[in-house]
Amino acid sequence: MPASAGAVARLMRHLAIPAIIIAFSVVVIWASLLLDLSPEMIVGDSMQPRVFPIVLMILNIALAATLAIQYTRAPPRPVEMEGVTTWGSIILFVVFFLLTVYVDMMIAIAVVVFAMCLLWGERRLPVALAIAIITPSSIFLLFDTVLRVRFPRGLFTNWYYG
């Protein structure tokens, strides 16, 4: 019994990805059905804007079902769990979002680059600090002076732009 239970669990794990794709496709079909209809005189002999996404998602469901069959016949290689560096980098993206929205984009980049250097294994604080300051400031100056890109207002840009 435990062996068959293990086999079922393995099968369920393999089928998780096709199941997620099918679930996503169903949600898109549902969202498509909620889209407004265009008047007949505009659409004419063509199709309503909702039709194309629905056709795509039906195709996706068929493909996901094929993938599920493939996975039951030849299970994919098990995926290794990500380490601290990967998860930490994703968390730093969230930190970047919060700092950009509430403080300043350039400061956010500097903080995240500094933290990312440390997270990825840099043990020399001055080196991490130098990368964190030089990289965003040189890119900022290049984009600001040469490409004339205005960056969003924040703590640093308010001071810089005046």
Add this chain to the structure above:
Amino acid sequence: MLEALQAMGSVLFDPYLLLLIFATTVIGVIIGVLPGLGATTGAALLLPFTLTMEPVHAIAVLSTIYVSATFAGSITAILINTPGTSAAAATTFDGYPLAQRGEAGRALGIAVVSSTVGGVFSVIVLCIAAPLLARVAYEFRPPEYFALALFGLSMLASISAGGAVRNLIGGVFGVWLATIGAEKTTGIERFMFGNYELYEGLSFVPVFIGLFAISELLVQSKFVHRAVAAVLLKAVQLPSMADYKRIWKTVLRSCGIGTFIGVLPAEGATVASMIGYAEARRWSKNKDEFGKGSVEGIAGAEAANNSATGGAMVPTMVLGIPGSGTTAVILVGLLVHGLRPGPYLFTEQVTQVYQIFGAMLLANLMFMAMGLYAAKIFARISLVPSKMLWPIVFALAVIGAYALSASLLDVWIALVFGVIGFLARRFGFAVAPIAVGLILGEMVETNLQNSLKMFEGDWWLIFTQPLAALFLFFAFLGLFGSAIFGWLRKRFWSST
């Protein structure tokens, strides 16, 4: 013809363009030697820097990155057994063993010469084939474009990364992404969820930066502590006469293979190098040497991957169908700079088109010089630790995503697609099909709608158009060809 040659030659008299090509070749080679940073990621990261440039200069920068990074992947493939780009994976099979035998300079010399011959050959083919294909494409109407786009999507089934079904799922997802925003003919809003910044649809640049650069950052975070051992390199040697005698047939064969595979929509340098290598082995008299340092193996892979670059530009420029992930980025570059890819590009902007081709030709010659004289320096750059490189890539990626429209939404889109791309790759899905699907999505839907209007709703009349029917037949072959031929071989081969 004369006008084309004049336009190509004019590149030599534009000092700013020459300087740009030189600088971009250096950047391209650096991008190519840094493991993980390939031509596609490099082009996606550099695209925002081209915003204020002239269209020709901008596209020359992107195509130079393409050819030089594709070549440079071989430097690290030979010296540290780590292909700088996926297109150089086949070069490791024989390049590294030859380097281990103390012949790293010879291996690099063969790679440089084969790559240059491949690159120059493919640009010549591009100059000849693109206008001819453009003449045929003048006749295309919506049914033909619809069928052609479907053919392009069907080719996703056969690209190297991922499996056929997974690539097609990625492609369909990409096409769906193209439906986000206001529908073109009716103005009905689709999947915008009240966000009017999405009215024009998803911007290609942030999506590409996310899919290629940020997802790669997350992939590389798994290999932070990977140690690499560099092979000692004294100097790059040009191949000897004996080497030339051994490799010339292989190089020519791989040039043909690479250019042909490059022309096929959605195929690219990686597939070309693998097939180039396999064919080199199949035709070789010294099969036993393969895997142990065969010069034919290096030449076969390198000539094929660089000749795919020019080939991949043919459908990109003539039909607006990207020939690879990097040409998808170049296609976006063309659109951003107001150059609408398609047959009319060859009548309305012929000078600019040939200047771009001229720049590509020049880039091939420049990377040859750099490969021969500076490979040792570039090889050292590949040893830059990940802990310094990837935080810098992050900064470049987010500012690049922001720069195109000065929109923070684009930055969030890049980050979200970075995570989506990472998760996709984690579970065996390639990201290039999503990018190709996103580009072809509008082409598929708009031309299907126009075909329906043309035929007053009778969709099946698309099949009555000879060229459209031919493309749909090719699409069918792309999807089911291998299964059908496999079944036929099994049935009739086993019975005989």
